[in-house]
Amino acid sequence: MNQHAPAAGPLGHAAAARTAPGTALAQDAQRITAAARDLAARFRRGGRLLTFGDGPAAADAGHVAVEFTHPVIVGKRALPALSLSTDTPSTGASPTLFAARLRLLGRPDDIAMGILTDARRGGEVLDALAAARALGMLTIALTSGEPPQGDSGSGGPDELVAGGGASSAADHVLVARSDDPLIAREIHVTTYHLLWELAHVFLESPDSLESNPPGCRDDVCLTCADAATPVHITELRPGGLALAATDAGTEEISVALVQAQVGDVVLVHAKEAIAVLGGESR
């Protein structure tokens, strides 16, 4: 696997310790793909992603939320996601309120993603996953467990000591196969990056999911546009809104973020004008 000569000392040790968990992640590709498919189906139904994590994973919960709401790859649509771990005045010093926050904010179509890197604090995350499941939400747990025995990679989550009992706590349990919490965290980062990418593939591939979001036609809907689209402003409306002429008809968009006039061509992403390209007809 490693094309480099193993180095001695702590660095060589660090590299060696990462090889088996990284390989095990690749062997879990099917599980990750299956979770992403369900995730995409929930987004398509109008669901939102609610994330939460224990101590070290609180930052990862925030990372997942920003990943989905503000994709790093230009042109990917924003998907609704929020982290319950970043709002410290609401959760305070204790994450025990995850479940309560989730019951308050969660809806049956939503998705709950709980991240556990620290089995000592896993209880709060498991409580929140249980609350999510009771609401009818899709539940995904990123947890950690013992490394696989041998090289078969066949040990499923059910056979693992998975994050203090998460193995049956979620519809999808994705296990970082390392008992080193730092390495488990690294595997989680790759896992949620892959989930994000695959969710977009499923959302953009009409054959892989059953239906389009309500109110959208493939050729018109600016909300669902994957790329920023140039449109012509035909009328300004109160409240930072405007009517825009598209190739396929007129749509209402927001121009709150730009100084647009009637006649301007603006670049629209997710129904929001993000740049003025120029006043074509003035």
Place this chain on the structure above:
Amino acid sequence: MTGHLYPFLRPGATTDEELTRSTVAKATESLHLRLRVLNDLGPALTACADALATAFRNGGTLFAFGNGGSSTDAQSVAHLFSTGDPGGASNPGNPGGTSNTADKGGTGDSGGAQPALPALSLTGDAALLTALANDVDFDVVFARQLAALGRPGDIAVALSTSGGSANVLRGLEQARRTGMVTVGFAGSGGGRMAEENLADHLFVIPSSSVHRIQEAQTTAYHVLWQLTQQALDQR
């Protein structure tokens, strides 16, 4: 729009096998990049850890900063250094990780709780970030905090995937003016952070994928923390 992510996909041709194969390839690429980073950047990480250990020994404080996903990495860096606690199953009741006598067993290779070191993230305070961005400019959100909080001998850890974020670069410039040890994480060739030599210790992840860069940076700063703890142990 999936073209550059999944060039093999044609409309209506998405199969589970193709997606699984591509996922295997990406996970494997992530592992290989991590191993390459440990191999190629290892000596520089060790040298940086020695500099950080010296700074901490002399009473220095670490400040971590970045944007977006990298802001959460900044929080992770600050959490790891300031709790000394990688997480894991040992040390119940010692979440602060402040004790040298903590049980070090059962947490794998991270070695369990280590001494806590003064470290802060500059990305967590919405009052400060919104005040600076609204009243001045977003480019100064880190530089202004460092100008107020930083002292000579402190440590600045800048995280960026492009190496080109203006506010991150201005943070490094301010840190250097103050006389801090500057550490930069970047990717994609290193951007301006590399071109303008803005960090004493610069780690450029050899990838053009934002995701793979972040994944390898996570490994790099985890190992940097371990090497720093080992360097502190050695005197």
